[in-house]
Amino acid sequence: MIRICATEDVPKGTVISADVDGTQIAVVHGEDDRFYAVYDECSHAAVALSEGEVEDCTLECWLHGSRFDLRTGEPTGLPATERVPVYPVEVRDGDIFVSLTPSNGVTR
Secondary structure, three states, X not given: OEXXXXXXXXXXXXXXXXXXXXXXXXXXXXXXOOEEEEEOOOOOOOOOHHXXXXXXXXXXXXXXXXXXXXXXXXXXXXXXXXXXXXXXXXXXXXXXEEOOOOOOOOXX
């Protein structure tokens, strides 16, 4: 697990981008008050998901409007049809840690 930042750096309902050993990760503070990490690139178009909007447990691609489930990486609407990698997150002592081994089996 690699430390990303403090939990206070990601307010509820927001997302930040982090470079983790050369992999761009979108770290999301979901509206369910949990933290999530997904690969920071839409599977439909090569744009940063971290620039999109958080709604419930989804992250929207700002370019074409596809939403991705933060728990599974599944797209919940077109035009995206492929999942994005989802990474395990742990919160320890007020800090967010992420593993680079995808929990959903999707590689980039």
